[in-house]
Amino acid sequence: MVSIAEFSDEPIFTIKVVCERTGIKPVTLRAWERRYNLLDPSRLENNYRLYSDRDIQILRWITHRLENGLTISRAVREYHELRLNGIWPEALPILQTPVLRNPPKAAPKEYSEQLFTAITSHNEIKARQIIDTIQSVFNLETIFFEIFNPCLYEIGEAWYRGEIRIATEHYASGFIRGFLMNLLQAFPVNNRAPKLLVGCAPEEFHEIGPLMLSVLLRREGYQVEFLGSDLPVDDLVAYAEDISPDMVILSAGFEHTARPLFQFQEKLNKLSPKSLFGFGGRYFNENSSARDAMQGVFLGSTLAEAIRNVHDLMD
Ligand code: B12
Incomplete structure (x- = not known):
């Protein structure tokens, strides 16, 4: 910095x-x-x-x-x-x-497809070139929501149909995760801003959604710590007691990873000062009854919605 x-x-x-x-x-x-x-x-x-x-x-x-x-x-x-x-x-x-922005030569969808091809053929040089190009012509929202997400979605579908190897799927998520981590670290840490901890529920390994959220929240000026995947609830509560974050944000994609979160806000409420609990992720998007039953704040089904809700809560 x-x-x-x-x-x-x-x-x-x-x-x-x-x-x-x-x-x-x-x-x-x-x-x-x-x-x-x-x-x-x-x-x-x-x-x-x-x-x-x-x-x-x-x-x-x-x-x-x-x-x-x-x-x-x-x-x-x-x-x-x-x-x-x-x-x-x-x-x-x-x-x-x-001022670095040049007019894009193709629509985001096309870059997403190119990235899919480059990554699934393990062509890192080509994938790097695509990343360099999209960074110079699109904003982060377009890169995340219109290029990375459809590309990851297609990778998931191809894996499901048995068309690509698990190794390829891991390579793809590792490549995008690496880019996002670099981006997160490139943004300044604002020590005076509200402190947010962001990560995944216990046994949840899909960390790209919360990582994207961390990048966007840090860009908004929040003090964000990205804690990654598979966070044990009690350890996280103990850490929250140590550092008193304004909010802890967790993502869950499955019923079994969401389950341990049901008592999370209650546990945070015992701390002084209290921290808010915000949650989201694929499981909550697909199960409205689960998100209604959960204590804490459902931050929305998209990351853009989550940013707006965090702004409202932090205001
Ligand atoms: C990469 C990947 C992995 C990687 C993750 C690596 C990493 N470091 O993150 C690894 C290899 C670990 C993995 C493992 C598994 N995976 Co997987 N994986 C994917 C893949 C290809 C991409 C996921 C991704 O990052 N997407 C991009 C992000 C941005 O999207 P997202 O996670 O959906 O998040 C969106 C919303 O949910 C929301 N959101 C997410 N988090 C949060 C948080 C908050 C607070 C808010 C507000 C919103 C929010 O915003 C995002 C943008 O819209 C998907 C395919 C797909 N369709 O998504 C499969 C997919 C999710 N995986 C799947 C499966 C089945 C598994 C495994 C069970 C496979 C296995 N048999 O081992 C394990 C489960 C591991 C676990 N317990 O978590 C299935 C899930 C099917 C289902 N409905 O249950 C999918 C859909 C693949 C498929 N087509 O079948 N996976």
Whole structure:
């Protein structure tokens, strides 16, 4: 993680370059400066503005807050408050630079099929190339929901029909899991944000759903710890007692993995301060009576819904 303070404050970039790199229109940038005292760029003799690398990082941080639904005045106020307390926000990973986006050459479905072919033929070089391409043209939601999920679904179906080996299915999930872990670690950890623990119910090994959720929640600015698969309930409660998370989020895909979760919220309620319990996953999507019977909050049948619900609960 890199603090914005670590970027150079030498004024070298014109407004044109800054706007290209941040995706902000010049007129908007000037308005933000005027109305909210956001930046104080140096001036050339002809009065042209000059910005630093640090200014660009500040603007990227601000636009990321806007993408998260904050108003500009609130985002700038948050930034100024941090600075008043002597804190520099963490820089966003370069991955998120909007100006890298090129128009896609094909629809997500097509990339999903290409990825399926590359992975099921164990062609890692091709799979890497596809990942590099999709990262430069699509946002994370498209990559997760429209490329990875259909690809994994097809892999599951092909495995079920006996068309691909178990080794291939493991290779596929390992490849995608690896990419998601790298992504998770590339996002800054925000120590001041609500703390969320995310993982799988006992004996549940399908961790890609909760891992995707962790990446998206960390991108939203939450302090997320991804704990992986097969978490024993009592150990998790003991860990929650140690670190007092705001919420523990667990995923279950089968009846037998969901069963131990029925007493989970009750166990969390004995802790002080209490932590919320959020749950989801294939089993709950398919069994409305189970999700109604469960104590805690069903976060939704999709990850996008889960993000919205976490926002509401954390507010
Ligand atoms: C990869 C994979 C595995 C890998 C997982 C590796 C890993 N590190 O994650 C391994 C090899 C371990 C595995 C094992 C098994 N698997 Co499997 N597996 C899959 C596969 C191919 C992809 C799963 C995946 O990651 N999908 C992508 C994610 C994002 O989707 P998702 O998990 O469905 O999650 C979505 C929602 O459920 C929700 N969600 C998920 N978690 C959460 C959490 C919260 C809080 C919220 C709000 C939402 C949410 O959001 C997601 C996006 O929409 C699926 C195929 C498929 N159709 O999904 C089969 C599949 C799920 N597996 C299946 C089976 C049968 C098994 C095994 C029983 C096989 C066996 N005989 O050993 C074991 C069970 C292991 C266990 N106890 O958990 C079946 C399940 C059938 C069923 N309905 O019961 C499937 C559907 C394959 C098939 N077509 O038959 N599997």
